[in-house]
Amino acid sequence: MSEIADKVKKIVVEHLGVEESKVTPDASFIDDLGADSLDTVELVMAFEEAFSVEIPEDAAEKIATVKDAIDYIEKQKAA
Amino acid sequence: MFSLEGKTALVTGASGGLGAAIARALHAQGAELVLSGTREAALVEVAATLGERVHVCAANLSSAEEADALVGKAEALLGKPLDILVNNAGLTRDGLIIRMKDEDWSQVMTVDLESPFRLCRAALKGMLRRRSGRVINIASIVGVTGNGGQANYSAAKAGMIGMTKSLAQEVGSRGVTVNVIAPGFVETAMTLSCPTRSAKSFSAPFRSVVWASRKTSLQRLFILPLKRLDG
Numbered sequence: 001m002s003e004i005a006d007k008v009k010k011i012v013v014e015h016l017g018v019e020e021s022k023v024t025p026d027a028s029f030i031d032d033l034g035a036d037s038l039d040t041v042e043l044v045m046a047f048e049e050a051f052s053v054e055i056p057e058d059a060a061e062k063i064a065t066v067k068d069a070i071d072y073i074e075k076q077k078a079a
Numbered sequence: 080m081f082s083l084e085g086k087t088a089l090v091t092g093a094s095g096g097l098g099a100a101i102a103r104a105l106h107a108q109g110a111e112l113v114l115s116g117t118r119e120a121a122l123v124e125v126a127a128t129l130g131e132r133v134h135v136c137a138a139n140l141s142s143a144e145e146a147d148a149l150v151g152k153a154e155a156l157l158g159k160p161l162d163i164l165v166n167n168a169g170l171t172r173d174g175l176i177i178r179m180k181d182e183d184w185s186q187v188m189t190v191d192l193e194s195p196f197r198l199c200r201a202a203l204k205g206m207l208r209r210r211s212g213r214v215i216n217i218a219s220i221v222g223v224t225g226n227g228g229q230a231n232y233s234a235a236k237a238g239m240i241g242m243t244k245s246l247a248q249e250v251g252s253r254g255v256t257v258n259v260i261a262p263g264f265v266e267t268a269m270t271l272s273c274p275t276r277s278a279k280s281f282s283a284p285f286r287s288v289v290w291a292s293r294k295t296s297l298q299r300l301f302i303l304p305l306k307r308l309d310g
Contacts, residue, residue, distance in 0.1 A: 036252070038207070038249065038250070038252070038253070042207060042208070045204070
């Protein structure tokens with residue numbers, strides 16, 4: 001697993017207070033991890049801070065699962 | 080009354096009548112304060128009457144940059160995060176609408192509505208993360224009733240009431256409360272500068288409400304939303 005994926009997982013665990021085993025790539029923040037809309041915004045802000053990237057609103061809306069977040073950040077970092 | 084010992088608070092417009100009274104009330108309960116306003120000398124004067132646990136941070140809230148930076152500066156002065164934000168700063172540019180200039184409208188909107196938005200945005204980021212915080216916005220009764228000669232001011236204050244209710248819904252689940260207080264007519268430097276027309280048109284019932292609240296200590300009223308800060 002990549003360093004980015006690791007870090008994303010850690011942030012999700014910390015932020016949502018869920019068990020690490022539940023944070024699978026396909027886990028949906030809202031449906032599987034119990035996040036509400038404010039949680040998802042806070043997560044996006046935490047990602048922005050941790051990875052020094054900017055995630056615009058329209059991109060943030062499409063980040064629904066752990067994998068979505070990892071893919072987006074990896075793409076930004078590769079660019 | 081409850082204790083605010085160990086808590087930090089930023090009060091804007093702290094050199095004005097209401098702001099200084101709010102600062103005194105918070106300070107008396109033990110909070111550490113940052114006083115903000117446009118006139119540094121006046122702030123220093125208020126700070127001197129309070130004694131310890133008080134910092135001064137002048138800012139011009141008609142500037143977006145200064146409004147955006149104020150919470151960060153306050154936290155730097157405090158050396159710790161902000162627990163309480165009191166958006167008290169405001170100004171009036173009274174006039175009947177047919178004579179109202181663009182800048183009379185926009186200046187009131189910028190200082191009375193936009194700067195509280197900017198300060199709330201900056202403060203709430205940290206408060207959400209910490210799952211704790213209190214915001215008190217000082218609106219005005221004219222935001223509810225309207226007042227001839229104050230279309231700009233009453234619109235800004237009505238906006239503040241709506242904004243506060245929305246923010247309260249956004250962050251309430253995170254242990255952060257956002258409240259608005261709409262004082263009636265209080266004699267301060269700001270209201271004394273209002274043309275008599277707008278002050279006089281204030282109807283009797285509201286004046287009596289103010290009198291009642293004055294008797295029961297206006298200062299207490301302003302910090303009541305902080306009552307359960309320790310949960």
